[in-house]
Amino acid sequence: MTEKKLYSKKNEAYLISENKSIFIKKIFSSLTAKDDEEKLLKILDGEFAPKLLFSNENSLCIEYIEGMDYVDLLMLGEAESANFLGKFLAEFIIKFIKKTSLILTDENLHHYILNKDKGIVRVDFEEYREGTLKEWATKIAAFSILYDGIKIEIIKEFLNAFLTRLNYNLFSLKNEIINEAEIILKRRNRNDFDFSLYFD
Ligand SMILES: Nc1ncnc2c1ncn2[C@@H]1O[C@H](COP(=O)(O)OP(=O)(O)O)[C@@H](O)[C@H]1O
Numbered sequence: 001m002t003e004k005k006l007y008s009k010k011n012e013a014y015l016i017s018e019n020k021s022i023f024i025k026k027i028f029s030s031l032t033a034k035d036d037e038e039k040l041l042k043i044l045d046g047e048f049a050p051k052l053l054f055s056n057e058n059s060l061c062i063e064y065i066e067g068m069d070y071v072d073l074l075m076l077g078e079a080e081s082a083n084f085l086g087k088f089l090a091e092f093i094i095k096f097i098k099k100t101s102l103i104l105t106d107e108n109l110h111h112y113i114l115n116k117d118k119g120i121v122r123v124d125f126e127e128y129r130e131g132t133l134k135e136w137a138t139k140i141a142a143f144s145i146l147y148d149g150i151k152i153e154i155i156k157e158f159l160n161a162f163l164t165r166l167n168y169n170l171f172s173l174k175n176e177i178i179n180e181a182e183i184i185l186k187r188r189n190r191n192d193f194d195f196s197l198y199f200d
């Protein structure tokens, strides 16, 4: 058996290879979070999400989703693909809300993996609630503008495509996005972000 520790702030996540199988083991620091994630993974049953393989006392074994995540994809810096990724993500969240009436509230572009057979697969289902497309889109946009390491022009291309597909744009959601981004910045003890990069 081999284990590779994955980047995780709240919990511990491992990529495990055992015999010929490969899966994710996520060890939770909160049992409520574990129960919430387990509940939603069961409802989704492999749609939009990895399949739940096994539930233990404080951990879940989850299907491994192969592919690059949205941060890695956007870091490639290709405008055309940023545009495609934006539209595709908008369609994903439209379908998700239609099916579940839920929005996922722990947003992070690492949570969206592009798999060659399944399209977008979301990971990390601890935090969700009933909500609107507008609220969800705002959260995704706020996180996106704060990524270091992705070119601003690429994030703009991605967000314009994403928001346009949802009948919004950066300016129609300006106040909402800035409010949400300020909450994230406060949490990170940062107050140096220049919003005029996106909203001038
Ligand atoms: N099923 C999966 N397939 C592939 N990678 C995954 C999977 N689940 C999680 N990951 C990777 O591991 C990271 C941490 O997992 P996540 O569920 O987000 O834990 P945490 O709640 O601690 O943030 C994710 O950001 C993602 O990069």
Ligand SMILES: [Mg+2]
Pocket (backbone or CB within 6 Å): 108, 111, 124
């Ligand atoms: Mg996570």
